[in-house]
Amino acid sequence: MTNLIATLDPASRAASRGWSDTTIRNVFVIPTVLFLIVFNVFPLLYSLGFSFTDFRASSKAPIHFVGFKNYIDTLADPVIWRTFSTTLWYVIVSVAGQFVVGFGLALLLNRPLPFKGLLTTLLMLPMMLSPVVVGLFWKLIYDPSWGILNYALGLGKMAWLTDAKLALYAVAITDIWMWSPFVMLLSLAGLSAVPKHLYEAASIDRAGKFYTFFRITLPLVAPILLIAVIFRTMEAFKTFDIAFVMTGQPAAELISSRLYKMAFQQWQTGPSSALAYIILIMVLCITNIYVKYLNKAKER
Amino acid sequence: MAVVSTRAGRLGSRIAVAAVILITLIFLSPIYWITSTAFKPLVQATSIPPSVVFEPQITPFVKLFTKRAQLTGPVDPAVYAAAPWWEKLVLDGGERLARDGNGDVVFSAYPDRFVNSLIISITSTLLAVSLGTITAYGFSRFRVKGEADLLFFILSTRMLPPIVVAIPMFLMYRAVGLNDTHIGLIILYTAFNVSFAVWLMKGFIDEIPKEYEEAALVDGYTRMQAFFKVVLPEAATGIAATAVFCFITAWNEYAFALILTNRRAQTAPPFIPSQVGTGLQDWTVIAAGTVLFLLPVAIFTFLLRNHLLRGMSFGAIRK
Numbered sequence: 001m002t003n004l005i006a007t008l009d010p011a012s013r014a015a016s017r018g019w020s021d022t023t024i025r026n027v028f029v030i031p032t033v034l035f036l037i038v039f040n041v042f043p044l045l046y047s048l049g050f051s052f053t054d055f056r057a058s059s060k061a062p063i064h065f066v067g068f069k070n071y072i073d074t075l076a077d078p079v080i081w082r083t084f085s086t087t088l089w090y091v092i093v094s095v096a097g098q099f100v101v102g103f104g105l106a107l108l109l110n111r112p113l114p115f116k117g118l119l120t121t122l123l124m125l126p127m128m129l130s131p132v133v134v135g136l137f138w139k140l141i142y143d144p145s146w147g148i149l150n151y152a153l154g155l156g157k158m159a160w161l162t163d164a165k166l167a168l169y170a171v172a173i174t175d176i177w178m179w180s181p182f183v184m185l186l187s188l189a190g191l192s193a194v195p196k197h198l199y200e201a202a203s204i205d206r207a208g209k210f211y212t213f214f215r216i217t218l219p220l221v222a223p224i225l226l227i228a229v230i231f232r233t234m235e236a237f238k239t240f241d242i243a244f245v246m247t248g249q250p251a252a253e254l255i256s257s258r259l260y261k262m263a264f265q266q267w268q269t270g271p272s273s274a275l276a277y278i279i280l281i282m283v284l285c286i287t288n289i290y291v292k293y294l295n296k297a298k299e300r
Numbered sequence: 301m302a303v304v305s306t307r308a309g310r311l312g313s314r315i316a317v318a319a320v321i322l323i324t325l326i327f328l329s330p331i332y333w334i335t336s337t338a339f340k341p342l343v344q345a346t347s348i349p350p351s352v353v354f355e356p357q358i359t360p361f362v363k364l365f366t367k368r369a370q371l372t373g374p375v376d377p378a379v380y381a382a383a384p385w386w387e388k389l390v391l392d393g394g395e396r397l398a399r400d401g402n403g404d405v406v407f408s409a410y411p412d413r414f415v416n417s418l419i420i421s422i423t424s425t426l427l428a429v430s431l432g433t434i435t436a437y438g439f440s441r442f443r444v445k446g447e448a449d450l451l452f453f454i455l456s457t458r459m460l461p462p463i464v465v466a467i468p469m470f471l472m473y474r475a476v477g478l479n480d481t482h483i484g485l486i487i488l489y490t491a492f493n494v495s496f497a498v499w500l501m502k503g504f505i506d507e508i509p510k511e512y513e514e515a516a517l518v519d520g521y522t523r524m525q526a527f528f529k530v531v532l533p534e535a536a537t538g539i540a541a542t543a544v545f546c547f548i549t550a551w552n553e554y555a556f557a558l559i560l561t562n563r564r565a566q567t568a569p570p571f572i573p574s575q576v577g578t579g580l581q582d583w584t585v586i587a588a589g590t591v592l593f594l595l596p597v598a599i600f601t602f603l604l605r606n607h608l609l610r611g612m613s614f615g616a617i618r619k
Contacts, residue, residue: 003320007457018522018523018525019523019524020525021442021523022442023444024438024523024524025438025441025442027434027437028434028435028437028438029444029450030440031431032431032432032434032435032454032455032494033435033450033454035490035491035494036453036454036457036491036495037592039469039487039491040457040460040491041457041469043465043469043472044460044464044465044468046468046471046472047464047468047471048465050468050471050541055317055475057470057471057543073526085382092323102335105320105323106315108319108320109320111313111316111317113317113320116523117605119320119321119324120328120605121601121602121605122324123324123327123332124330124601124605124608125327125598125601126327126330126331127612128548128597128598128600128601129552129594129597129598130551130552130554130569130593130594130597131552131554132552132554132569132570132572132573133552133569133572133573133590133593133594135573136573136576136586136590137330137334137587137590139576140333140334140337140583140586140587141330141333143346145348146346146347146348147350147352148333150352151348151349151350177327177330178335179328180465184613184614185608185609185612186609186612186617189609189617206406221606224617226326227613227617231545231612231613234459238461240461240462240463240554240555241554241555241569245573250583256461256463259463259464260463260559261465262467262554263463263470264470264559270521271465272466273467274459276463276464276467277464279461279464280461280464280564283459283460283461287459288474293609
C-alpha cells in the first residue's frame with residue numbers, strides 16, 4: 001500500500017532518492033536570506049549603534065555615548081532642514097515632470113504607428129544609462145559659454161548649474177529626460193490593457209473625447225500610474241549621483257549629498273549615522289503611504 | 301483612441317506620428333551630442349557657436365587610452381615619420397605620448413578602470429543570478445513559512461538608499477581590509493542585485509508549469525535533476541534577461557564605488573567624472589570615455605527591449 005502511494009505521488013517518490021524537498025527548499029532559500037541579513041541588516045544595526053555616539057571614523061579618539069544628541073542636533077540644524085525642503089521640492093518637480101512627459105508620450109504612442117517598436121526602444125535608452133555619466137554629459141550641454149542648450153534656445157550665457165535659482169531645475173530636467181521613459185513604459189502597459197469594447201461602447205453612446213479619457217482611460221490606468229509614481233518618488237528622494245556630479249550649488253544640495261559630505265568629507269560618523277536613520281525612516285514612511293493608496297486604487 | 305476613420309481622425313493620427321518622431325529626436329539629441337563630441341577635433345568641442353558640422357576623427361579615443369604631455373617645441377621630422385598613424389594624430393594636436401624607459405607607450409588609467417568595471421559587474425551578476433534563481437525556485441515551488449514577509453524583506457533591501465548602507469559598510473570593510481578590493485564591491489553588488497533577481501526570476505519560474513517537473517519525477521529524475529534539466533532550460537530566457545538587468549545595474553553603480561574604492565578596484569563611474577576636474581579639461585577625451593562606457597548598455601537595451609517593462613517593475617507587470 002505505501003509502495004503504491006509512493007508510485008502515484010511523484011513528489012514523495014522523488015523524496016526517497018536524492019535530497020528531500022525540505023532540504024532543497026532550505027538550501028535554496030536560506031543562503032540568500034542570510035546573505036542579505038549579513039550584508040544589509042547587520043551593517044544597519046552597526047550604524048544604529050554609532051548614531052548614539054560621537055564617533056569619527058577619521059580619528060582614533062575614544063568613543064562616547066551621547067544618547068539622542070545626534071538626532072536632536074540633526075533635527076535642529078537649519079542646513080539639514082534646507083536640504084530636506086530642497087529634496088522635497090526636487091522630488092515634486094522631477095516626478096511631476098516625468099509623469100506629464102511620460103504619460104503624454106504614452107498617449108501619443110498608444111496607436112498603430114510605423115516603427116513603433118524601434119521608436120519605443122530608442123525612447124527608453126536614457127533610463128538605462130549610468131546616472132553619473134548622464135549628469136556629466138548634461139554638464140557639457142548646460143555649459144554657459146559653449147553649451148549647445150543655450151545656443152539652441154538662444155538663452156545667451158545662462159548659468160544653469162551655478163545659479164542658485166536654476167541649478168535644482170537643471171538637475172530635475174536631466175532627471176525628467178532620463179526617467180520619463182519609465183513612466184511611459186508603464187503607462188503604455190496600462191493603456192494597452194484597457195478593454196477595447198469600453199471604447200466601442202463609449203463611441204456608440206456618443207461620449208466626448210474628454211468624457212472617455214476621464215471616465216474610462218484614466219481610472220483604468222490609474223493603478224499602474226501609481227506604481228510608476230511610487231517607484232520614481234522613492235528614487236528621486238534618494239537621488240545622489242546626478243545631482244552630486246552636476247552641481248555644487250548649495251541651494252541645490254539634496255539630502256543624500258549632505259549625508260555623503262557629513263559622513264565621508266567631514267567624517268562626522270555619529271551624526272551622519274543619525275541622519276541616515278532619519279532618512280531611512282522617511283523612506284519607509286513614504287513607501288507605506290503610497291502602498292496604502294495603491295491598495296485603495298486596486299480595490300476599486 | 302476610438303476607431304478613427306474620419307478625415308479629422310486621419311489628420312490627427314498623422315500629427316501624432318510627426319510628434320512622436322520629433323520627440324524621439326529631441327530625446328536622443330543629448331546622446332547624439334556626447335557621441336559627436338567624442339569624434340570632434342579638440343578646438344571644435346568647445347567652440348562658440350557649437351559646431352554641428354565637423355570632420356570626425358578618432359584622436360580622442362587614442363588620447364583616452366594613453367598618457368600624454370604638451371609639446372614644447374616643433375616635432376623632430378624623423379620622429380614624426382617613424383611614429384605610427386595613431387601617434388601622428390596626437391602629435392598633430394600639439395601633444396606627445398608619454399613613454400616609459402623601454403620606449404613603450406604608457407597607458408592611461410582608463411583601461412584599468414574599464415576592466416575593473418567588467419570584472420566586478422560580470423562576477424556579481426553571475427553570483428546574484430545564481431543565488432536569485434535557486435531562491436526564486438524555492439519560493440515558487442515549496443511552501444516557505446512567512447513567504448510574503450520574506451519576499452518583502454528581500455525587496456526592501458533593494459530600496460535602501462546606498463549612502464545609508466555605505467556608512468557602516470565602509471567601516472566594516474576597513475576593519476577587515478576589504479576597502480578598495482574587487483571582492484568588496486562584488487559582495488555589495490551581489491547583495492544589491494540578488495533581491496532584484498529573486499523577484500524577477502520568481503515571476504519567470506511561476507510561469508513554468510509544475511507538470512513538467514512532475515513528469516520528470518515520474519520518469520525517475522530526482523527533484524534536483526528535474527530542476528537542472530527541466531526548469532533551468534525552460535527559464536533560460538528569464539535568466540538571460542535577469543542577468544542583463546543585473547549587469548547594467550552593477551555597471552552603472554556610482555555611490556558604493558565612489559565610497560569604497562579609490563584606485564586598485566575603482567570602476568569607471570567614479571573615475572570618469574574625476575577626470576573633469578584635473579589638469580587640462582579635454583572634453584573630447586571625456587566624451588570618448590563616456591561613449592565607450594555607455595556602448596555596452598545601449599547594446600543590452602536593444603537585446604532587452606521586450607523585457608524592459610517586466611524588469612523595471614521587479615517582475616510585477618507582465619505583458
